[in-house]
Amino acid sequence: MARKKQYIESDVVERAMNLFWKNGYETTSMQMLEKEMGINKFSIYSSFGNKHGLFLESLKCYKSKTKSLFEDFKNGSNGVHDIKDFFYKSVALSLKEGNHKGCFVTNTFNEFSEKEDEIINEQMSAFMDNLKQIIIEKLKTDTTKDEAIITKQANYLVLAKHGLAAASRVNTKEEIDDYIEMIFDNI
Amino acid sequence: MARKKQYIESDVVERAMNLFWKNGYETTSMQMLEKEMGINKFSIYSSFGNKHGLFLESLKCYKSKTKSLFEDFKNGSNGVHDIKDFFYKSVALSLKEGNHKGCFVTNTFNEFSEKEDEIINEQMSAFMDNLKQIIIEKLKTDTTKDEAIITKQANYLVLAKHGLAAASRVNTKEEIDDYIEMIFDNI
DNA sequence: ATATTTTCTAAACGTTCGTTTAGTTATTGT
DNA sequence: ACAATAACTAAACGAACGTTTAGAAAATAT
Secondary structure (H helix, E strand, C coil): CCCCCCCHHHHHHHHHHHHHHHHCCCCCCCCHHHHHHHHHHHHHHHHHHHHHHHHHHHHHHHHHHHHHHHHHHHCCCCCHHHHHHHHHHHHHHHHHHHCCCHHHHHHHHHHHCCCCCHHHHHHHHHHHHHHEEEEEEHHHHHHHCHHHHHHHHHHHHHHHHHHHHHHHCCHHHHHHHHHHHHHHHCC | CCCCCCCCCCHHHHHHHHHHHCCCCCCCHHHHHHHHHHHCCCHHHHHHHHHHHHHHHHHHHCCCHHHHHHHHHHHHCHHHHHHHHHHHHHHHHHHHHHCCCCHHHHHHHHHHHHCCHHHHHHHHHHHHHHHHHHHHHHHCCCCCCHHHHHHHHHHHHHHHHHHHHHHHHCCCCCHHHHHHHHHHHHH
């Protein structure tokens, strides 16, 4: 046998995620990753194959980090109010540690929207579809709404959430709170 | 005297703008610009100094292209309805020629939000402030609204517009129309 | 027609990118 | 203790980036 790794993969991948989250895929260089992860290129490549592989692991890491957020959202029993809660909690997460970096998935969605990366794009679509489906379920708890209005409101809320994620990178807490309150005034 | 330029600057800068608009600043390389503009690097540098200078000219070009849109918006006399009109026309512009490329200013705003480019960031802020101010004026035509509600609605609409610009890059016409209609249901 | 001036072509510049590789160091089983 | 093996360091790889430059081509004033 031989030497063991001097780092824990789940630990360094979280550091990588934070960098990707803040700067996006292209802007984050291997040099920056070396520094932030505290290991050198050889180790990164031997653990994750290449930059793209590391990015995919970072996305996984983000998903597991936000898993409880989604679980709470899904398991809630307060219909529309759960959606609003989810919006507020999402913003709080993206503003953690005083950093304005939005939602990692939304950032990725935007950055890759014009590229032709099947793996990433498929994951992004799945993520968005999943969100939309949960929202639809929540809206359906109000049995007075017909299917047409539910579809319309779901489209509205998914896009509002998308805009919210972008906004949380650049806008003030006050502007964002105004935004969320207004979003739900007509739901 | 000597040879004259074999291209018209305003013409090639519009081609550059289209490329920047579609791909963003970083992703657009000088090589791509050469090809799209139909002139070579020497000519680009002699006309615009550097890539950044060319980008600034592209932003100017976009502003002049959207000037009439803003003029109509500002000069309208239908209050909130003018805002809705503006939203619809903005989406139509960004979908022109079948391309999904959103709003050039919003794209730039997002791409540069984490960078420290004073010139660009100042222009972006000015653009957004201007938009917000016009929206406030439109909202004020409804004299039943107090200042607090106007501020809140203005914040909401600016962010909604921001989200709309992002959405127009990836969402269907139907989803976007649903979105716009819902935005104005509670104004 | 020629000298002058500017544009154009095309190659090269120095950096940085993501990635690979040769060689050293450390840890383990025997 | 020693051989084996994996992880480490650090340098180098080719390609692409934004930018510059030397020389050829073209258009004007005299």
